[in-house]
Amino acid sequence: MSVIFDLDGTLVDSAPDMHAAMNRVLAAQGHAQMPLEQVRGFIGNGVPTLVRRTIASAGAAEDCYDRWHDDYMAAYAEGICETTVTYDGMIAALDDLSAAGHRLGVCTNKPQALSDALLAALGLAGRFDAVLGGDTTFGRKPDPQGLIEVARRLGGGPMIMVGDSPADAGAARSAGMPILLYTGGYRDLSVEAIAPDAAFDHWSELPALIAARL
Numbered sequence: 001m002s003v004i005f006d007l008d009g010t011l012v013d014s015a016p017d018m019h020a021a022m023n024r025v026l027a028a029q030g031h032a033q034m035p036l037e038q039v040r041g042f043i044g045n046g047v048p049t050l051v052r053r054t055i056a057s058a059g060a061a062e063d064c065y066d067r068w069h070d071d072y073m074a075a076y077a078e079g080i081c082e083t084t085v086t087y088d089g090m091i092a093a094l095d096d097l098s099a100a101g102h103r104l105g106v107c108t109n110k111p112q113a114l115s116d117a118l119l120a121a122l123g124l125a126g127r128f129d130a131v132l133g134g135d136t137t138f139g140r141k142p143d144p145q146g147l148i149e150v151a152r153r154l155g156g157g158p159m160i161m162v163g164d165s166p167a168d169a170g171a172a173r174s175a176g177m178p179i180l181l182y183t184g185g186y187r188d189l190s191v192e193a194i195a196p197d198a199a200f201d202h203w204s205e206l207p208a209l210i211a212a213r214l
């Protein structure tokens with residue numbers, strides 16, 4: 001079996017660093033700071049959506065998009081791993097899954113360079129056989145093309161997607177994969193509304209959930 005993971009809100013709690021970067025952009029543009037919960041609610045569909053939602057929320061002009069986007073990318077690249085941490089039990093779960101012979105991949109809406117930088121900063125890069133970001137030609141979840149490409153790079157066969165958001169669930173469904181939902185992430189819908197194949201609140205539950213699907 002191959003297991004494909006989402007990154008932000010699933011493997012790592014990266015919202016505080018994304019929030020800090022966005023607040024630096026807001027300050028530079030003369031706008032008020034936003035609370036963490038607000039910016040966290042904008043995460044999940046990639047940087048363009050994050051920037052557009054922030055601009056709308058700040059009441060800034062839509063034509064400042066390119067500037068805010070570029071400033072955010074620079075600010076976040078600079079502070080990509082100041083406070084970001086892995087979720088409790090995640091590393092042990094990956095250890096279990098690798099020991100059980102599963103192949104592991106990442107399909108994220110985070111841009112490729114930032115995803116690679118963050119995984120390297122956390123010492124996680126070597127754990128995955130394929131990592132695909134959201135700014136490639138394969139599009140962004142809920143478009144399933146990225147997921148299908150990661151599945152191909154992992155060698156095909158049975159796949160499971162593990163994510164935290166409606167975009168993950170949508171992509172998995174369109175790609176014909178089961179979706180296991182981590183409930184501790186950044187979803188803006190209830191678990192019932194997302195209707196995953198299974199949900200887990202703590203990473204220690206994941207290896208058994210995957211073993212049950214073999």
Ligand SMILES: O=C(O)COP(=O)(O)O
Binds near residue numbers: 107111141
């Ligand atoms: O960057 C985002 O908006 C979310 O990225 P994710 O797909 O890893 O959750």
Ligand SMILES: [Mg+2]
Binds near residue numbers: 185
């Ligand atoms: Mg996510």
